[in-house]
Amino acid sequence: MTANQKKQIPLLPLRGLLVYPSMVLHLDVGRDKSVKALEQAMMNDNEIFLASQKEMNIDDPTQDDIYPFGTIAKVKQMVKLPNGTNRVLVEGLVRAEIVNFLSDDEFYVVEVETHKDQHGNINEEEALMRTLLQHFEQYIKISKKISKETLDTVADIDEPGHLADMVASHLPLKLKEKQAVLETVNVKDRLRHLIEQISNEKEVLQIEKKIGQRVKRSMEKTQKEYYLREQMKAIQSELGDKDGKSGEVAELREKIHEANMPERIEEVALKELGRYEKVPQSSAESSVIRNYIEWLVSLPWSTETEDNLEIHNAQRILDEDHYGLEKVKERVLEYLAVQQLTQSIKGPILCLVGPPGVGKTSLAKSIARAVNRKFVRVSLGGIRDDAEIRGHRRTYIGAMPGRIIQGMKRAESINPVFLLDEIDKMASDFRGDPSAAMLEVLDPEQNSTFSDHFIEESYDLSKVMFVATANNMSAIPGPLLDRMEVISIAGYTEVEKLHIAKEHLLPKQIKENGLTKGQLQFREEALLKLIRTYTREAGVRNLERELASICRKSAKIIVAGEKKRVVVTENLLEELLGRPKYRYGQAEEEDQIGTATGLAYTSAGGDTLSIEVSIYPGKGKLTLTGKLGDVMKESAQAAFSYIRSRAEELKIDVDFVEKNDIHIHVPEGATPKDGPSAGITMATALVSALTGRPVRKEVGMTGEITLRGRVLPIGGLKEKSLSAHRAGLRKIIIPADNKKDLEDIPKSVRDDLEYVPVKHLDEVLEHALLEDKNESK
Structure with a gap:
């Protein structure tokens, strides 16, 4: 066969296969056209043209689906299979290359032109052959898929074109790349192309080998760990511990995934779990890590209760649970209204200030019920260590999170109503200042990233509705008070107490003591007498105790068979509870010289204060008794100095100081008393004692005095008014600047009391003192 010869020959398309010159191999032929092309070849010198299809999945290829370059081959043998x-x-x-397609009826007949190898410089081809053989040998060593005999066979080939074809046939090249080798007629170019291809294959094999070694090492490590774990399980099973630590770890991992934590918190938890798994169970650190993980999974990170924003429903619940307290109820309803409009609002921070027993704690519970939130209470009374709020570092033995995080765990939701009870009872010492730690909790701008020393990761408190309670607002540090919305609950009037007793306290105590409404009935006048003569308080706690006592005594009467039904009247009240504890109305029964009634504001609400002045011969010594605080002593000194400066105008002997000693006493000496608001009361009692003019018995007063006799405003007017009303006073002298506070006082109290606003002590004396003792008689 000569070079560049043209001839007509049957075509056999190959799928995913390619035949090089000098290659001998078996082919399985099944397509009808291919079989007929073979039969035709067997009749014509056994020669057939083999060309590859461009796409393997085509069963009936067209002329465009077949590569034009292929190989003329000789059919050596054909066997029909079963x-x-x-x-x-x-x-x-x-x-050879297809020049023309002649026929495609039963099979393809093509006209092809043969191509002989084109040679160049012999020495260059020899060098390329050696390089190719060297690369091929290295490839065989790395791949280990080609036998050494194949290398020996290839190495014996002297002809460079044949060598290139043999090497290409053994390489795992793609069909397209093998076709490119077939179409390269120039031997030098073919050798270069193959050297490049085999170099690439070597690099790929080396990378595969590295990956394989890495995977093998990883598998060996995994198998080793698995084997050791199985051994550990077997040992634990023998010891009676079925699951052991692995069971705990699996359980904790499941809890971590179920806790719906933020991504960063989950990462921390899983990292700590990894540490826990590695630390021996007997190690002290093991229990510390486990405790930390359990706290993380038990906290609510995303669990949220759905608010009930229906204002009318909230109003109904608040009215059911509490009588009066309009300001607090109004504030809660405002919060619900704003949240309903915006759908996003930071939790308000309310501070309910008032004396004990007025319902601050129970009001917070009612707020939680009204807005359909979980309720959690934390008592802050007596806390001195800021770690109680922020928690202890995990490095300390027995470390725990602070009260805030503990409360959130109990709440089981991120938006509870959180009651901070007795916030004014926190103290500070060398261990820290808990009120400073509370600043972050109660600051709406900061509490979205609250940091507890134990948890260490920030926790979102922005959706919590904080409600604080306090008895005395002055005991709350200024920066803390600034972050809260203060709502004052002064106490209840007699009418309000009557309603609360009838609608809330009495039904509750009847039920708790196993009675029915038919077995115990209360006359209204008996209930009023109970309020007036057996209790004296701003709240209703003692009233509830007395009602509980009556219920218990009534239960005893009914069980003993003495009566089937108890009707409590005024007379029966004394039989059940004994003599009245208090006299209704504490006002003086007659006008007194040197005695004035002041109004005080205490942590237990308002109270009346009797101030007595006694004058006797001496050398001008001023004595103050009654356990008075520094501020109250200063008020007495100021009143005394003012009277000395105005002695002539007040018709007092100018030399009274040189001839007399003065003793000012405030009864109930066991009770500490302090504050500036007794200034005008002391001055009035002093003037009364020095002039002999009696003080009107029905007058109470409150106000701070200056050295010039000016009357300055005071606080707690509502509480003081309630105590004056309770004591039976009829007229109250108040500073003129406190007129604005009269709106806060219940109408029933305002109607019974006459308020006299004054600016100067002269006005006080005009309303408080009678002209002389004969006039009073």
Whole structure:
């Protein structure tokens, strides 16, 4: 066969296969056209043209689906197999290219032109051959998929074109790349191309080998760990511990995934779990890590209760639970209204200030019920260590989170109503200042990233509705008070107490003591007498105790069979509870000289204060008794100095100081008393004692005095008014600047009391003192 010869020959398309010249291999032929092309070849010198299809999945290829470059091969043998296909042994002879398709009826007949290898410089080709063989040898060593005999066979080939074809046939190249080698007629270019291809394959094999080694090491490590874990399980099973630590770890991991934590918190928890898994169970650190993980999974990170924003429903619940307290109820309803409009609002921070027993704690519970939130209470009374709020570092033995995080765990939701009870009872010492730690909790701008020393990760408190309670607002530090919305609950009037007793306290105590409404009935006048003569308080706690006592005594009467039904009247009240504890109305029964009634504001609400002045011969010594605080002593000194400066105008002997000693006493000496608001009361009692003019018995007064006799405003007017009303006073002298506070006083109290606003002590004396003792008689 000569070079560049043209001839007509049957075409056999190959799928996913390619035959080089000098290659001998078996082909399985099953397509009808291919079988007929083989039969035609067997009749014409056994020669057939082998060309590859561009796409393997085409069953009936067209002219465009077949590569034009292929190999003329000789059919050596053809055997028909049982499954209907033909197995053919062929030998590649020479490269050829399709010039023309002559027929495609039963099979393809093509006209092809043969291509002989084109050689160049012999020495260059020899060098390329050696390089190719060297690379091929290295490739075989790395891949270990080609036998050493194949290398020996290839190494014996002297002809460079044949060598290139043999090497290409053994390389795992893609069909497109093998076709490119077939189409390269220039031997030098073919050798270069193959050297490049085999170098790439070597690099790929080396990377595969590294990956394989890495995977093998990883698998060996995993198998080793698995083997050790199985051994550990077997040992634990023998010891009676079925699951052991692995069971705990699996359980904790499941809890972590179920806790719906933020991504960063979950990462921390899983990292700590990894540490826990590695630390021996007997180690002290093991229990510390486990405790920390359990706290993380038990906290609510995303669990949220759905608010009930229906204002009318909230109004109904608040009215059911509490009588009066309009300001607080109004504030809660405002919060619900704003939240309903915006759908996003930071939790308000309310501070309910008032004396004990007025319902501050129970009001917070009612707020939680009204807005359909979980309720949690934390008592802050007596806390001295700021770690109680922020928690202890985990490095300390027995470390725990602070009260805030503990409360959130109990709440089981991120938006509870959180009651901070007795916030004014926090103290500070060398261990820290808990009120400073509370600043972050109660600051709406900061509490979204509250940091507890134990948890260490920030926790969102912005959706919590904080409600604080306090008895005395002055005991709350200024910066803390600034972060809260203060709502004052002064106490209840007699009418309000009557309603509360009838609608809330009495039904509750009847039920708790196993009685029915038919078995115990209360006359209204008996209930009023109970309020007036057996209790004296701003709240209703003692009233509830007395009602509970009556219920218990009534239960005893009914069980003993003495009566089937108890009706409590005024007379029966004394039989059940004994003599009245208090006299209704504490006002003086007659006008007194040197005695004035002041009004005081205490942590237990308002109270009346009797101030007595006694004058006796001496050398001008001023004595103050009654356990008075520094501020109250200063008020007495100021009143005394003012009277000395105005002695002539007040018709007092100018030399009274040189001839007399003065003793000012405030009864109930066991009770500490302090504050500036007794200034005008002391001055009035002093003037009364020095002039002999009596003080009107029905007058109470409150106000701070200056050295010039000016009357300055005071606080707690509502509480003081309630105590004056309770004591039976009829007229109250108040500073003129406190007129604005009269709106806060219940109408029933305002109607019974006469308020006299004054600016100067002269006005006080005009309303408080009678002209002389004979006039009073």
